[in-house]
Amino acid sequence: GAGVSQSPRYKVAKRGQDVALRCDPISGHVSLFWYQQALGQGPEFLTYFQNEAQLDKSGLPSDRFFAERPEGSVSTLKIQRTQQEDSAVYLCASSTPASGGQFFGPGTRLTVL
Amino acid sequence: QKEVEQNSGPLSVPEGAIASLNCTYSDRGSQSFFWYRQYSGKSPELIMSIYSNGDKEDGRFTAQLNKASQYVSLLIRDSQPSDSATYLCALEGAAGNKLTFGGGTRVLVKP
Numbered sequence: 001g002a003g004v005s006q007s008p009r010y011k012v013a014k015r016g017q018d019v020a021l022r023c024d025p026i027s028g029h030v031s032l033f034w035y036q037q038a039l040g041q042g043p044e045f046l047t048y049f050q051n052e053a054q055l056d057k058s059g060l061p062s063d064r065f066f067a068e069r070p071e072g073s074v075s076t077l078k079i080q081r082t083q084q085e086d087s088a089v090y091l092c093a094s095s096t097p098a099s100g101g102q103f104f105g106p107g108t109r110l111t112v113l
Numbered sequence: 114q115k116e117v118e119q120n121s122g123p124l125s126v127p128e129g130a131i132a133s134l135n136c137t138y139s140d141r142g143s144q145s146f147f148w149y150r151q152y153s154g155k156s157p158e159l160i161m162s163i164y165s166n167g168d169k170e171d172g173r174f175t176a177q178l179n180k181a182s183q184y185v186s187l188l189i190r191d192s193q194p195s196d197s198a199t200y201l202c203a204l205e206g207a208a209g210n211k212l213t214f215g216g217g218t219r220v221l222v223k224p
Binding site: 043103 | 117145147149155156157158159162201203210211212213214215216217
């Protein structure tokens, strides 16, 4: 079956612009996660949804970051007034209790100039 | 102290040898442990999960977990050049669900 998909794969933004990153999880996966990965480091947790409920947003680095999953399927991570330190790969993962782990999408590489 | 510690490497192994990767963690309440493989420029790929003390084998991969000593390891037997990648150790803590990752160990398998 289809895996997790993310779009766009690459995004270049000027400092101060708003961006929206989309994640389409594996069909039937109730849990959806967003992670941020800086070059040479492991992914860092941002936020977690179970269906449409955002159960944990403790990893969001500032109030410029906002995520939603209004119908319990597709999720959008929005970053307002982007800054250079937001440059990273943003990874989405999904899982279900029987899946045996989280499965990652290809990521969106965000570059803020 | 980081929550999940890995040697960054690179770990260089000859083709056909065993690669041994280690990971230590600080959260004693952690219940689930995972190894991900990440090729350069790609996203992490789940290769092993382990939940109880002992060994778990899957093909050329063996994961080992020792909760008392708070470490988890990954053995790659008969290493191939295609195994050259960064291997990420991850765990679900006592709070559940979100994964905490180590920084990864880069493995280079030389023909």
